[in-house]
Amino acid sequence: MTDVARLAGVSHQTVSRVLNNHPSVRPDTRERVLRAVTELSYRPNAMARGLASRRSRVLGVVSFDTILYGPASTLLGIERAARRAGYGVSIVALERVDRAGVLSAVDGLAAQGVDGVIIIAPQMAAAAALHSLPRGMPAVAVETGPEGVLPAVSVDQAAGATLAVRHLLELGHTTVWHVAGPGDWLEARDRVHGWRAALEEAGAPVPPVISGDWGARSGFTAGAALAGRREVTAVFTANDQMALGLLRALHERGVRVPDDISVVGFDDIPESEFMLPPLTTVRQDFDEVGRRSMAALLRLINSARRGGGPNGGGSHGGPDSRGPQVGESSEDGGEADEEVGASVVPPTLVVRRSTAPPRA
């Protein structure tokens, strides 16, 4: 930096000012400095910057060690939003998702000097860790239900399930069966809740829940069980993979979809559009989740730095500081917003060809 300063004929501090686009630098000075920067192909040292300014412009994401569509997409959504805001993203993929795992991951990230963390914690065990995070570390939870300790962003799972069920009921089905995800996943629970609520609201009978594990195999098993029962005309599976397995099982047994049984999935994975028949499913907007969690985290970081101010002016990196973005979904989620703030992204129903009215 000293070299740049010398070449531009200014002090190193002026160089620093230009780099952080501080307002009061004369345009021609700025010009000169920038030219010197280019000429020397100078790159500021992130460590020194971080040390002096106490911010690293890197945030941490705690995810887990799997290639499930939801978590992976969420991670990508966050990365995209972070990059746009001028932040780097450091990840930790948990091997075991439990309290200790989450805690040590956050610790590791803290030791790495991240400005804040976003925790993708869709399982109960992980959510439990949220209570005992290190003080002073800005943190946002994603897909973790209303834990209340942290600002949380999630897709409204219950609403998605309701969407699916209503769609089927409106087609004329008397009830809808449900193949659920693993019981320790919050998303699985919420989908069950939404399903049950929609059924009850419509006065429809509530069949027993069939439990699965997100894998295609468990959908297959469920399908095998359901194929024989003539009273089953509509099934809502908690994700698309299980729907895939279910479709297979039905097909194998000569049960036609949607003629004999209608099927709705959840996630809208790339394959869904292409299943046989193309799957009606519930789409989650992971990009929006990424954007909102990023916005919430930035708010937290800034208020932590300014001792409580609401939203600091962004400096250097991000052209993208869309202010009112979180908390705008005022209509939905009946739960009283925790004071820490929760943001719920509405899912949408993608109607394809796996759903139809029941046989007359």
Add this chain to the structure above:
Amino acid sequence: MTDVARLAGVSHQTVSRVLNNHPSVRPDTRERVLRAVTELSYRPNAMARGLASRRSRVLGVVSFDTILYGPASTLLGIERAARRAGYGVSIVALERVDRAGVLSAVDGLAAQGVDGVIIIAPQMAAAAALHSLPRGMPAVAVETGPEGVLPAVSVDQAAGATLAVRHLLELGHTTVWHVAGPGDWLEARDRVHGWRAALEEAGAPVPPVISGDWGARSGFTAGAALAGRREVTAVFTANDQMALGLLRALHERGVRVPDDISVVGFDDIPESEFMLPPLTTVRQDFDEVGRRSMAALLRLINSARRGGGPNGGGSHGGPDSRGPQVGESSEDGGEADEEVGASVVPPTLVVRRSTAPPRA
């Protein structure tokens, strides 16, 4: 740190020594310092550390913005290996994979202060960027073929394809058709090469390549085209997703697998085991890829620091400094090792139920 030093009754330097487990500290002193650290729940400041020592203990991974099984698994493998070695992982997911994209990603990572980067660049366009990386940044390429400019780690795609083809030929098929991946992917090309080579080696006729795009739909299309031809008895698809589509198309048209046509995929995604019928496929060991690329990168980082020394003693972070781990695969890859070093991980064939001898 000063506080810790005071509490332990030593100098701050001694505290530093303990933290970096420097050898010459008396056990009881170390003990005392550690106690003080715990009591004050002191956490070293990564920035300051990095600034003073010129290493961040974070490495960057350039990947791209998709949830394809291969790249995602590789990322996880790298993350796991890095964590084990005491390194953090910062990621950039490219939206467009081209020279400029890769370069700017590496730049961003460099600005973040990573000690080195691992580039997952399975496309030609990305591989092209490898030539113009910033000097002085230790870098390793993954799944990028023998570019020669960087140490590279990859699964031996051609060998995998050969495995698949030989398996089918040994079952008695006279030839094997191939549904390839997109032409700008190195892996797709290598699989084509391996397929063709194995066929030629056996003196079998080489049918025209059917091209796909990794997606299930293109496999379906290919399957639809192939289903009608009685001379087709064996198909090797360049990934499992396409195999899935292919199986569907065949099934829909009443072609039985494996009775009428045998199918082999590539990747061994979780669903493969469960397809109808369970898919014979080629498995890639992404964990091994992660370990090797990590080891190669560490070697590079250390030699850059010591001006050529082979392998420096690990400090603080990793209890796990498995020295001789890479380069041990002396038997495989016939290609002359580029002087920068290339490491090839052998794939394995997983035989399931989608392959059988042809109809007599």
Add this chain to the structure above:
DNA sequence: TCATCGATTGTTAGCGCTAACACTACTGCG
């Protein structure tokens, strides 16, 4: 005309840590 003010720039201190060297015991040896 002179004090005042704001815009622009420079100067001075660290940020919290590690590296390099200096220093103090000891130990072993001739």
Add this chain to the structure above:
DNA sequence: CGCAGTAGTGTTAGCGCTAACAATCGATGA
């Protein structure tokens, strides 16, 4: 008995940057 050698520890300088304050300049208004 004295010297080198070797733990173990302390002292001193920065690492490259930003924050806070000081200084300069021209323009403004009384």
